[in-house]
Amino acid sequence: MLNTAARPFVKLVERFLPDPFIFVLILTAIVLVCAVVFQQQPVLTALNQWGDGFWGLLGFSMQMLLVLVSGHMLASTRVVKAALDKIATTARTPGKAIILITLVSMLASWLNWGFGLVVGALFAKALARRVDVDYRLLVASAYSGFLVWHGGLAGSVPLTIATPGHFTVEQIGVIGTGETLFSAMNLTLLGILLVVLPLVNRAMLPKQSESVIVDKTALKEAPVDTSEAQRPAEKLEKSPLLAMLIGFAGIAYLINYFVGGGTLNLNIINFLFLFLAMVLHGTPERLLSSLQQAIQGTTGIVLQFPFYAGIMAVMVESGLARDLSQWLISFATVDTLALWSFISAGLVNMFVPSGGGQWAVQAPVILPAAMELGTDVSKVAMAVAWGDAWTNLVQPFWALPVLAIAGLKAKDMMGFCLVQLIITGLIISTVLLTF
Template sequence: MEAITNFSVRIVQRYLPSAFVLALILTAIVFVLGMAAGGETPMAMAGYWGDGFSKLFKFGMQMTLVLLTGYVLAMTPPVQKMLTGLTHLAGSTRQALVITIVTSFVCYYLNWGFGMVAGAILAREMGRRVAVHFPLIVAAAYGGELVRGPSSSIPLVIATPGHFLEEKIGLVPVTETLYAPWNIAMTVALLVLLVLFFMVQKQPAKIDRLQIDETEEAPESVLDRSAMSPSDRIETSRMPTLFLGLLTAAYLLGQVFDGSFAITLDTVILIFLALGLLLHRNSASYLKAAEKAVAAARGIIVQFPLYAGIAGMMTDSGLVTQFSEAIISVATPTSFPLLTFLSAGLVNFFIPSGGGQWAIQGPIMMEAAAALGADPAQTIMAFTWGDGWTNQIQPFWALPLLGVAGLSARDIMGYLLIWLAISGVAIGGTFVLLSMMG
């Protein structure tokens, strides 16, 4: 395993382009496929790309704010103290890896946006204070991103009255999907496998540690407010950030009391915003941390629209439908769940949006499941797990984590490529076993 992983790391570091260049390569591949397999003209493909370009603007802004508010929260003195306490629990490299993996995995399970930032921040602090190869612990923090928990959109949509497939498949309760005993058992098994995989990794002879920014370590100096101008006094006052933080907290508490609160990207942003405002000393301190966070978010800002354009070309040219129908044509009742898992994983590499992918592939897959006599709940979960599985090697989803860590995709993808294979065997094998058991 160690030799295989080391080989994978070397290959990826040597040949994997940057996340931005990879997005351009995928754009070119889909552009050509649309003409070759879909029979589209170059102008038509350009139109599909342009129509899709803006469709992830809202989502891109949400992810930018998740990263920004989470990063700013991590820079507050109380959170720094808490993270330092966690790092002190790690007396060895292996303990640091286990703490990071388990913490990140649980956070991802609760909400993937929260897990993305929490895992990245914890890995960053471990890298600052523990003698661990930094790309290794960042990869370990990202490995749990494939888990499908309570915030997984597809099972939640299928369990909601009025969803667009209700007339065909009815309502499928989450007790048969997310909270089915076999799904919970597989989730726990994946956590164990993830820990074991990174535990057996041997650190390179020359450890690449995170370089500590001394300006982040320096405590804020005591300000002489008597010598300040009125505007400076406002900027260094506690009151503006305290007011906005309390206002945000009041809104969230109101949702809790009236029963409308739910963990979504928007609420994660508001929670991070409220805590960051309340825990920073003043607006000047908050904005200083935000300046660094904006630099970390540059990959999201630039690349999310590119993937939206790719999704537009895949959808409007009919490539997704052609691929799904090709998979179905060779499926059997036993192989169908596995093929659903694999097809969702492959399409996810080009359309990294679970809800959007389900809207395109879902009707086709569910009709095929009915024709083959496959279990609807298992088909839904096979699709859901496939949608998350290839996130391990899709830099699109790693951008927030890489932004916090200050690494590039090639630094961690060597480890994640092997974890992709291990987790794929575990998840795919589970669906084969379930289909054989009937």
């Protein structure tokens, strides 16, 4: 039944969904028009807001790129790839392949979103080399695991409010991850999705005659360079001495950092992944080779993130984001504020696809509402986090690295993602209303 229901969505998306870059250009035009029409911003003012904000996220963009690149470098180590190949051998049917890749990508994304995106894409290729399964659904299932990232260890909102000195600390204080990431609500939601999402993806599996099977020769890994070093410079590049020395120095720093009471943040995640990758690759040459592969998956982010920064600037400076959030939560009561916060976050995420950036936009609106109504602030914060993660299923921005590694276009898999969006939205909403 679900396979039949998914068909029109798949065909619709394949026909009408443009390239993600076209998507961001359309969003830019919509936001500028809305700022002028609904917020009565003069045209030049709206343009200045857009242009001034265009480069406003360069530091954050570099941080996000490093998450993706360091995650890719770690996921492409021989140890991780061998583990993925070993796990792939257990999937002997298309149905098992779909269930397995969903579970693996969910677990990896819970650990770290960049790691999850890359592991999911690489695992999809490993499975497709062994099983004749619809490649579009396989990659969509890999991407669907990304849904849980904001409820995981690298979630921007829960990590932000757990950090001393965060920008809303005077309003809500410091809220530890025990009340957010490891709360009963969040763990229950993760458990339900861990069971339901693989089954949803399995139920969408097309018949073999309707499946798109990828050419397995196109998925072969590039041969590893086993030639011996000739020049002194090559000997340094192929020598494990430097990689191990500096790699273990980085790991020693991390051990001392955590022993001293340090907590997880994006910089520490990047540091951890980078130095683990350095140790596991074993030589500077192999590390740099994985870096070159990783960079190929970041080109869309490099081009599009400034446009999203401009959109975000107009949304914030013109008051669009504030008014949109206020309108949505105006229907709220003490029991439904979390639900409306979730829905508003999902909508705002289409224009501001950054967990941290979105929290900066919505916190000034949602937190006073939560305190006035007497709603649990930690629950509302997690509702925003899940709303941000939820609509990533159909926001093509974060699918770019997965698509680049897998060799697909957004329209190839977004039809399946739309079905995932509907079903998981109902599940998340139900949990938010229950707790």
